[in-house]
Amino acid sequence: MRDLPVFRVLSLLPLVATLLVSCVQAAESKQPNILFLFTDDQSYETTGYRGMTSVETPHIDQLAKRSLSFNRAYNQGSWSGAVCVASRTMLNTGRFVWHANDVYNTAEQERAAGRLWSEYLKKAGYQTYMTGKWHIKANAQKAFHVTGHVRGGMPQQTPAGYDRPKSENDTTWQPWDKKFGGFWEGGKHWSEVVGDEAVGFLETAAQDDKPFFMYIAFNAPHDPRQSPKEFVDRYPAEEIEVPVDFLPVYPENKEIGCPPTLRDEHLAPFPRTKYAVQVNRQEYYAIITHMDQQIGRILAALEQTGKADNTYVFFTADHGLACGHHGLMGKQNSYDHSIRVPLLVAGPQIEPGQHEAAVYLQDIMPTTLELAGVAKPAHVDFESLWPLVQGEKETSYDAIYNAYLNLQRSITQDGFKLMIYPKANTIKLFDLASDPHEMKNLANDPQYAPKKKELFATFQKWQKKVGDKLVIDSALIQ
Template sequence: MILRSFASFIFALAATSVITSAATAAEKPNIVFIFADDMCFDTIANFGHPEIQTPHLDALARRGTTFTHAYNMGSWSGAVCVASRTMLNSGRYVWNANAIHKTSENERQQGRWWSELMKSAGYRTYMTGKWHCAASAEKSFDVARDIRPGMPKDTRDGYNRPAPDGSDPWSPSDPKFGGYWQGGTHWSKVVANHAEDFLQEAASQEDPFFMYLAFNAPHDPRQSPQEYVDRYPSDSVAVPKNFQPFYPYAESIGCGKGLRDERLGPFPRTEHAVQVHRGEYYALITHMDDQIGRILKAVEASGKSDNTWIFFTADHGLAVGQHGLFGKQNMYDHSVRVPFIAVGPGVKANAKIDQPIYLQDVMPTTLELAGTAKPDFVEFHSVLPILAGQPGTLEEVYGCYLNLQRSIRTDKYKLIVYPKAKTVRLFDIKKDPLEMHDLAGEAAMQPTVKDLFTRLQALQKSMNDDLVLEL
């Protein structure tokens, strides 16, 4: 047994050295990081979604390895993307990121920021799209263009729709509503335009490049050209199996009528409204997918694709009608779990890894590829050892939202705790991946509830989470 374990270790170590060999070579690998916003883990056709059209992301997944269980920890605010992106760029777990997010410009100036670390490793850095961090984007990157706010400007017509009688003042393709159309060119197209420009410039540069390409899509207002909207007629869009007209704990967990995201759809939720919103969600994803196709083509045209790593993920997911919710401020997989694709030299093609990771693990992964030591303050972990065949180390996935929700997820169960509602929910995620059947009230499951609750408290301590939970 000991010899077998030692042999496995040596094999994994050798495999890791193959994948990371470029970091010690004269020419460091280029890195293209493509980031979506509000994109649920399953909204890629290659992952088994029966309706959505994502041919370019499908092709990317076939070229590399997909981590099927990538997570965001949660948020200290309703703007979950701020927390996710601060974690991503600072390398810190959620509550430690919260402690520094308002002063992250100081962190950047002191070199404790993803882009600054990549600069120190010899990379020329490029950025376009959504930022939503307190640190200066323009100063964070060597080249930064069209830095966008947290979301395109919304309008009252985009909320509480469609009405029960079917009337709807909103049109996702009409430029008069502004939003993604503000400025005359759809924001997703702008990201691709700049990416093409960056890659043309990078083709003639000797320095390795790090590109941070952040789409606002598919965040609301979910707007795309009519030809994309027409691909998803609402009456043909499936209603999620875990649809509910109301979520019974919505108000006590901060996901009620006072939350902006939740006001997009009418109360009570209707199947038709969910179909309309999901169709527009899919349309915006498909439009973004076409822009990603342009970026991938530009990588090939640069002549540097053989030594370029590509990562695709999102800052968090979105409910869009699941469990009676529309937003991402909850602990269900549709809102905390995201797609995560890695493509690069030595990465196994058309492969999937079920080992859980945090999406922010991409940050130390790129540091390892760049051949720079991970700083002590970076708490997330490189996924290169897992890509090389080593077992992952994350056994419990932590989740939080304000002081209103906590969760712990193992390979079999998820426990969700609602402190204000004095309620816990337990799901067997192997048998019930849509999290529809709450087991917390069953007498036979009480030992599991207590065990997971104790483990969650231990996780809280390791996360510097000072919320006191009581069972």
């Protein structure tokens, strides 16, 4: 082929430049991939990067180094003892707790109407994938293009897994013994199954030009807290820290819906012993570290796709867990250990660091819609995290509301938390700045009477906002 004349080459330069600019703009406007890593029962204090406990999470820690960490992320509560059901329904519908309760039994209709999280991303052109715990009343196989093993709820517990350990010589139940089933049902630990399936999807996604949305929902670290022996051995029970707020019995346990007969509370002997708490936390830490290993595999597989630079990674949990705090074992309470979760956001334009704005974990749903170019649906109550990420605003909510059944309410604002126990006719007030473990009740201190009234007024505003119809006698605040 003959060389083009110089003048012809020069005349083509503007066209070439225009094409290059167009290619760059197209690349920049390409929808990002979304990887959502979701754990079950993981308190905000149980990650290595926070340094609050002795738990080891090296792979989550590496993710944290390139993430913006929202250190005050909360679940909004539950209408059910299965707090995960409410949390996941809120997450997938975008609705506040009592609004989500209104559509819980019609969640399949929500899916069919295209109003679930995954359905919006489907319509936006995403290849959607889910594996692990689902636990809402909608068909997961229909809500996503592709699914792996879909687990309804918790792994099956066994009688031997409750009310233990009774003494330091009690070895009737061991986390690594596969005969008890649970996470070992089927022969391979469920966390490893989730890891395998997520890696498998990423290998397929690497060959696809469509953006992907991955909803990876571990059942861990929910009980039965089982993991291979090598992970349990990393945490000698006698070396596990006992929470400073340890109590043998929580005074209002029955009135707040957490009696010894509640399934979660039945996991350890009652009254609590420090040794039983150490063993339960030993197994809690071990299953978290084992799960962290699977998260590491998934993040490594993401890197191998060549798509990591255009992928947003979100990591959080559906709620926290007491596991020995305040004489409680479950998540059916409004203390921070049970309603606060870790929340990491990594990806393009994310400046690593810490953010102290109070947010809800369900804010992840509208955040991903915004990233995908989907306008926020009218029914979505939660707020996108993106304006906080970009520094466009400092806060999303003036306070954090929390509810459990009709037995507990709380409002957190400006470093104080007001807890209301209607059945017990009791309130509690904590100064979280000076008392982060929520051990000193200030409710009867006259000095804090104005603060109680201020928080109660905020609480009443939030009741209207979230559709809470429970009537609280204001005389309780006097």
